[in-house]
Amino acid sequence: MSQPTPVATTWVNGRVADNLPVTDRGLAYGDGLFETLRACRGTLPLQALHLARLQRGCAALRIPFEADLIAAELNNAAAIVGDGVVKLILSRGTGQRGYAMPADATPSRIISISPLPLYPSDRRDGVHLFACTTRLADQPLLAGIKHLNRLEQVLARSEWQDPAFAEGLVCDQQGAVVECTMSNLFARVAGQWVTPDLGRCGVQGVMREYLLAQLAERRQPARVARLSRDALYQADEVFCCNSLIGVWPVVRLDDQVWQVGGETRLLQSLAEQVYL
Amino acid sequence: MSQPTPVATTWVNGRVADNLPVTDRGLAYGDGLFETLRACRGTLPLQALHLARLQRGCAALRIPFEADLIAAELNNAAAIVGDGVVKLILSRGTGQRGYAMPADATPSRIISISPLPLYPSDRRDGVHLFACTTRLADQPLLAGIKHLNRLEQVLARSEWQDPAFAEGLVCDQQGAVVECTMSNLFARVAGQWVTPDLGRCGVQGVMREYLLAQLAERRQPARVARLSRDALYQADEVFCCNSLIGVWPVVRLDDQVWQVGGETRLLQSLAEQVYL
Structure with missing residues (x-):
């Protein structure tokens, strides 16, 4: 019996969702960061290095870095995917038109899981x-x-x-x-x-x-x-x-x-x- | 009596919508283009120059350029806003993880209208x-x-x-x-x-x-x-x-x-x- 292909699942700011407001600055200006992590038996072996890089990125772009919240959401996704890929996009969040960083923006967290890529x-x-x-x-x-x-x-x-x-x-x-x-x-x-x-x-x-x-x-x-x-x-x-x-x-x-x-x-x- | 502030309105691929799939490559990689046009009494006086630049951008990024469809949607938005701003985001569309351009991607068109910015x-x-x-x-x-x-x-x-x-x-x-x-x-x-x-x-x-x-x-x-x-x-x-x-x-x-x-x-x- 063949297994059904796992369907990628996505969370936005902690809730199951597959879409994002079009006013998100990640879309408007690429104003954000991402990480692609390999999950292994429900864990993320290199998570600390990924989070360290994400923190450096947040500092460079002056995006608030909520380490505990992000780690918890990544771990949750890893537990669900088991062996696979966990991807995080962290954008500055929604904003009005214009390059100025909004003073009150709340970063958007988009987490998705998918199977390991099938490389030869x-x-x-x-x-x-x-x-x-x-x-x-x-x-x-x-x-x-x-x-x-x-x-x-x-x-x-x-x-x-x-x-x-x-x-x-x-x-x-x-x-x-x-x-x-x-x-x-x-x-x-x-x-x-x-x-x-x-x-x-x-x-x-x-x-x-x-x-x-x-x-x-x-x-x-x-x-x-x-x-x-x-x-x-x-x-x-x-x-x-x-x-x-x-x-x-x-x-x-x-x-x-x-x-x-x-x-x-x-x-x-x-x-x-x-x-x- | 004060006028109510006009509410920005948004269309995605021709339909009224204010969100986009999180798999859009505009979000993932900034893989797309934008134009910000000034509407004047329901028309877009510099539309031809905006569309020419958009076409150059599509050629550089190898995104299909549907001139007539885009022009029609921009004109429709201009007619609604009257005097204001019409913004278009044209992304490569949704795709799987990975930088390779999907062979079958359909570009996403996000059009929004807003009041003219209030500069002194x-x-x-x-x-x-x-x-x-x-x-x-x-x-x-x-x-x-x-x-x-x-x-x-x-x-x-x-x-x-x-x-x-x-x-x-x-x-x-x-x-x-x-x-x-x-x-x-x-x-x-x-x-x-x-x-x-x-x-x-x-x-x-x-x-x-x-x-x-x-x-x-x-x-x-x-x-x-x-x-x-x-x-x-x-x-x-x-x-x-x-x-x-x-x-x-x-x-x-x-x-x-x-x-x-x-x-x-x-x-x-x-x-x-x-x-x-």
Whole structure:
């Protein structure tokens, strides 16, 4: 007997609802933040890192951050979905026309649950990257946080349809490597992991943070630094990661081919242990 | 007897509604565009310029552009509001999680009407600009169009609350003048109008387009060029403009003071004639 496909369920400000007032500033200006969490047997293993990033985003955008309320709602959603995805959108709330932040806005919390995305299982043994021509703009005020202004990612992701490419590499305006469209990138250079500095553009992924912490704990700290396209090509191992996919080794970009290395397998194993 | 305040009314995809599915990509990623039009006695005098910009935005974001349907709905809203504001949000429509543009998405049209904003009438005789420290990022793929990724404007507008400042000046990452938070800027330099080039950031305002066309028709074309902060300080006349406010002469920025000049009054008069 086949199981019925789970239907995504949504809550708005704590109540079951699937719509939002059109005056919400999340719609009007992308004035808000989001988090996408992987639920595992009803829990959210990386919740603390997600909430820390959300708090940084709230500080940058000056949106009130109600940690306990949000954590409770996320945990409730995780208990319902079991194994799956919990997504939170936190917008500034409704407002009149005009860019000025309303003095009295109450943030909107939109939480939805959905099944884990069905990626081909062989991606854990290596993926091809598409080289996107879309370049990320330098904006230190918004770099690192997961805000709702995501047209750059939408444009970059639209550059390829061929499913042979699992992800797309995105660079900054100067041509340095930043990240992939929905994941962060690590490269093994001269015996050390390097991941691009995200001080001017890019999203500080939670899996990236987790792996950086794991490496630091093992006294093999990664370097967070500028990574040129040439340095990436010459790297010994490359992988991309996020909290849903874990670690995907990169085995091809343009004409460059890599083997899946032992250091990548080690981090992949650490990522997979999060959800055991 | 006081009149009751007109209540804003909203249509979603042609039906009276004040909410939208939370799966709309306008909310998820700011994946869409907007236009704010001034209605005058039930008509939209600059509608053609608004629709032209919307079409450019649809081309840039690859959102289908249904010109006739949108024009009909805007005209319907204008007839109802009479004298006021008609705002359109055109998003890519609903979609699953993920940045990839859905192949089958139907754009969402959200149209709302509201009264004209109540700005102090003395602003037509000169305004003070606040010098924002928020700088706009260089992103040629999104420059000029009126997309929904507006966190930079939200941050810039949040830098001042003092109503003595009517608008805020915003520069690019290199410190050159781009625009104001909700309007474009013109400066009179060496006997010619200059307005910043918006090829890397900024919004091509409809009133700016209208005034550029008017100047060209009078064989006094403006220069569209880089405008340094120093060049702005040294200008003989300065104004900001948009299709709701018309032309506001700028009489102060930092310690620099300007008089309201005759050339500014001429363009102000042209802007006001649009809505007579």
